[in-house]
């Protein structure tokens with residue numbers, strides 16, 4: 712979805728947008744959020760499929776929340792719901808997990824604040840690609856390591872068995888021959 716800030720800011724300062732969707736083709740126009748009332752929050756509810764190269768294993772992303780224009784600034788208060796299917800970095804098992812990430816930003820057309828806050832995004836050319844913004848927020852939120860569960864036991868280095876499914880017995884039965892010799896000495 713594309714947000715046209717020039718249009719939003721124009722409405723916020725009581726200027727009527729001249730031709731908000733003038734040069735766009737129909738598909739683009741359909742994806743542009745149209746603003747009808749400055750005072751009320753605008754409900755945003757849509758979904759999109761992220762670029763597989765940017766977010767591997769991600770499902771369609773469902774976006775919901777509100778957008779509000781206050782004093783030439785656009786307040787985004789959204790939530791992105793999606794599923795990620797990845798392989799565990801410890802046991803290599805493929806697993807799917809549901810995420811619900813808050814997407815909170817203030818969009819401005821020029822940096823008219825002294826507060827340098829990472830929720831503030833300065834828009835250079837009035838157009839904001841909301842899909843791109845959300846995709847990048849999700850990328851930044853991804854953990855360094857993907858684990859199927861907090862206490863994943865990984866795989867046995869010897870036999871390769873997934874230890875989450877039970878012990879393999881490698882440690883109990885296979886004693887290093889040198890240790891076995893030592894053990895028999897101690898037993899004598």
Ligand SMILES: [Zn+2]
Nearest residue numbers: 799802859863
């Ligand atoms: Zn695992």
Ligand SMILES: [Zn+2]
Nearest residue numbers: 867870879881
């Ligand atoms: Zn084993």
